[in-house]
Amino acid sequence: MKNWIVKYKTWLIIGVIVTGVASIVWYNKYQKDLADTGGLEPNFEISGKISGVPGLTLFIEAPSDKGTIPVAEGQINADGRFSIIGNIPGLGYYFLRLGDEKNSLIPITLIPGDHLTINTSVNSFVSKPNAGGTSWSRTMNRYLGEFDKFQQTQARLQLNQENRSKEEVSKLFLAAKSKMEDFSRTNMMKDPSNAYNIILSMDLLPSVSFDDWDPSNLNTLRVVTEAFEKKYTGQPAAETFRNQYAQIENAYYEFASSVNGTVPAPEIALENPSGNIMKLSDLKGKVVLIDFWASWCGPCRAENPNVVKMYQKFKDKGFTIFSVSLDEEAAKWKEAISKDKLAWEFHVSDLKGWKSSVVANYGIEGIPFTVLVNKEGKIIGKNLRGEKLEETLNELLK
Secondary structure, three states: OHHHHHHHHHHHHHOOOOOHHHHHHHHHHHHHHHHHHOOOOOOEEEEEEEEOOOOOEEEEEEOOEOEOEEEEEEEOOOOOEEEEEEOOOOOEEEEEEEOOOOOOEEEEEEOOOOEEEEEEEHHHOOOOOOOEOOOOHHHHHHHHHHHHHHHHHHHHHHHOOOOOOHHHHHHHHHHHHHHHHHHHHHHHHHOOOOOOHHHHHHHHOOOOOOOOOOOHHHHHHHHHHHHHHHHOOOOHHHHHHHHHHHHHHHHHHHHHHHOOOOOEOOOOEEEOOOOOEEEHHHHOOOEEEEEEEOOOOHHHHHHHHHHHHHHHHHHHHOEEEEEEEOOOOHHHHHHHHHHOOOOOOOEEOOOOHHHOHHHHHOOOOOOOEEEEEOOOOEEEEEOOOHHHHHHHHHHHOO
């Protein structure tokens, strides 16, 4: 279940988590109340049977940006049966972990009053928990089944025993990922107030940026936000969903405005390999792909054949490439231009690597990184490559 750790980290990076500081505050109060009163009244239970692991401990934990917070635990009997009770402050996002194996965990949501049942085996724990007893358990069962299929597809693509091309593997992965997103989006819209939408919504979040992100996700997240506010009024989960939805919405519209042809591309005026200044603004009237790369960047060099292909196909239709290198050594920069057959004339660099002014001006966090500029010198796309770049150029240069 390694990918749940990845999903959890992404969730925290973006800041959309329903436990967070609230869980830490609650846990401190929880510890104090235990000391003062000798224990809190249990308000949830998880019980059932997990065969194949007698004597193992089952943990319930709340993830937060400060680490996992222990909530409750219980031991599995010799016949596989277990029962765990505990106290939670309200709707929340938790992990159910089997023993000390960090990959043997499943994400759950709990509401005070829930009695979740599990009936499975150690081998099916993460994919077929056969959960019941709550308003959200059926959704969890279906989702974990779909997620298991996605992981199996991902594993096959990583092995690539069919020797598929990099582009084909990428296309198949994106198709599998899209199917997973469709499942989550459909189920969230069917039952917007379902507590397990906390987990489903992770599939609709932008992983790194809004490049290739489906803006229809905003509507789904909005519908769920409003349903949570109505059903879980006053609870931290509902309030956090509202705040974080607003942050995603604002960030998306800020991103969209930067690629819709209203924002001018910042000027770039640097020396070419011969020492002459070349300016991006001199290329107004052409569609320009600004390609940020470096000779030492393996992924950049691997992408260069595709960049060359785009140049050869569209160079006679009003398209060109303005290559900006983050190299520090002129000889290696020039050698890479020649070796990779980057035939266009617009190559520039200040040979300052990551200290180059273009890094901050264009918000570059990694390379290869591309910016597509229209004939008026305004940004209309970022990180377009492969088929998507070709489709865009076909549309622009009819």
